[in-house]
Amino acid sequence: MKKNLIITLQAFIVLTAMCCCSMANKDNPGNKNNHSGDTTLCQFSNFKQVKMFQYADEDGKTFFIDNKVTGFWPVTINGKPCPELQKALLLAMTDSAELNTLDLAVEALLKPGEYLDIAPGTLKPVDAVVSDGANISSGEVTVRLQDMGERLLTYHIHRYYYAALAAHGIYANNYVTYDQKTEKAVALTDIIADTTLLRNVTLKSIKQTLDYDTDDLFLPDNGLLPLPSDFYIEDNTLHVVYQVYEIASYAQGMIDAPIYPYMLKPEEMKRLFTPYGLELIDYSE
Numbered sequence: 221m222k223k224n225l226i227i228t229l230q231a232f233i234v235l236t237a238m239c240c241c242s243m244a245n246k247d248n249p250g251n252k253n254n255h256s257g258d259t260t261l262c263q264f265s266n267f268k269q270v271k272m273f274q275y276a277d278e279d280g281k282t283f284f285i286d287n288k289v290t291g292f293w294p295v296t297i298n299g300k301p302c303p304e305l306q307k308a309l310l311l312a313m314t315d316s317a318e319l320n321t322l323d324l325a326v327e328a329l330l331k332p333g334e335y336l337d338i339a340p341g342t343l344k345p346v347d348a349v350v351s352d353g354a355n356i357s358s359g360e361v362t363v364r365l366q367d368m369g370e371r372l373l374t375y376h377i378h379r380y381y382y383a384a385l386a387a388h389g390i391y392a393n394n395y396v397t398y399d400q401k402t403e404k405a406v407a408l409t410d411i412i413a414d415t416t417l418l419r420n421v422t423l424k425s426i427k428q429t430l431d432y433d434t435d436d437l438f439l440p441d442n443g444l445l446p447l448p449s450d451f452y453i454e455d456n457t458l459h460v461v462y463q464v465y466e467i468a469s470y471a472q473g474m475i476d477a478p479i480y481p482y483m484l485k486p487e488e489m490k491r492l493f494t495p496y497g498l499e500l501i502d503y504s505e
Contacts, residue, residue, distance in 0.1 A: 275343040283384050284349045284356045291363030297373070297400060305373070305398045308405035309363065312377050312394040357384045366395075367454055372406075372500065373398040374452050392463050393474055395452040399500070408451055411458070411497030418492060419445045421484060422460045425477040437468055456481070456501045 273285040294302050294309075349356055359381035366376040375396040382389035397406040412418050423445055426432050439445065450461035462468070462475040481489060481503060489503055 272346050272349050273343055274346050274349075275338050278339070282351075282355065284346070284351050285359075286349050286356055287359045287361075289361045291361070292365055293363065294375075297398075297403070300403075302398070302403070304404050305375075305396070308396045308398070309375060309377065312375075312396050355384045356382075358382050358389075366452070371400055372453060373400065374454065376452075388470070390464060390470075391474075393450070393461065395450050395461065397452055406453075406500065408448065411494055411500060412492065413494045413497070414491045415447060417488065418447070418460075421479055421488075421492065422448070422477050424483060425460070425479055426475060428483075429478060430475065432468070432472070453501055456503065458497075458501060 271285075271287045271289075274282055275285070276282055294305050296302060297305065360379070362376075362378045364376050364378075365373060367374040375398070377394040377396070378391070379394070380389055380391040398404070399406055423434070426437070437445075446466070448460045448462055449466070450463070452459050452461070458479045460475075460477045460479060462477075464470055464474055466475070468475055479492075481501075484492060489498070493501070493503070
């Protein structure tokens with residue numbers, strides 16, 4: 221039952237977030253929010269929405285879902301549409317290639333029984349959650365612009381969910397880096413040339429910045445770190461990100477390992493990064 225609740229909440233948070241993004245773009249086309257005082261660079265659509273549902277489990281007990289979605293959704297960058305950025309944000313929010321379009325998200329919300337692990341007909345929207353607290357599942361999705369540089373935009377997608385009756389909640393911090401020059405989202409494969417060196421220097425950073433040893437981490441038998449699923453660039457530094465449980469315990473939380481240029485020799489920097497990667501972090505000897 222607990223596993224089913226977690227799956228249900230994960231799916232519903234994603235679908236709610238995507239639908240809200242769609243509605244924000246349609247209903248609120250012009251809120252200009254200045255992240256750095258520049259009134260022409262980015263145009264955002266503000267969105268904030270709360271969705272509450274109730275449903276019954278197989279034993280007839282009533283449960284509630286209380287989800288909140290807030291954030292800024294990019295409408296234009298430098299006066300032009302930014303479909304590649306929007307697509308990257310949707311993928312980061314869903315973790316599923318099957319739900320990476322707004323049309324599918326809206327359809328899923330209109331017919332939740334076909335997508336969620338809840339008995340058909342038992343999921344009903346409500347105006348308020350009425351409960352003693354033990355049977356409430358809650359979730360939150362926040363999309364925000366974390367950093368706006370001359371070339372790169374870094375988006376931060378924070379997701380939190382708690383499944384009713386679970387011991388604790390779970391969260392994820394995903395990142396999308398957008399290159400305003402190429403008008404594309406940046407993938408790790410675009411900037412990293414030597415993945416073996418990346419694993420080694422990331423482990424070195426984890427030891428130095430977090431004081432974790434290999435015994436503190438979940439590593440495969442070969443002892444190699446898995447390649448990260450998330451990253452961002454800030455202050456000319458690559459941050460390698462591992463989510464909760466990805467390589468460490470829940471108590472250790474999310475792992476954010478900065479790779480500072482001083483950690484590597486100049487020749488190692490050129491081995492680690494592609495020419496494009498060195499360009500983005502503005503590295504010079």
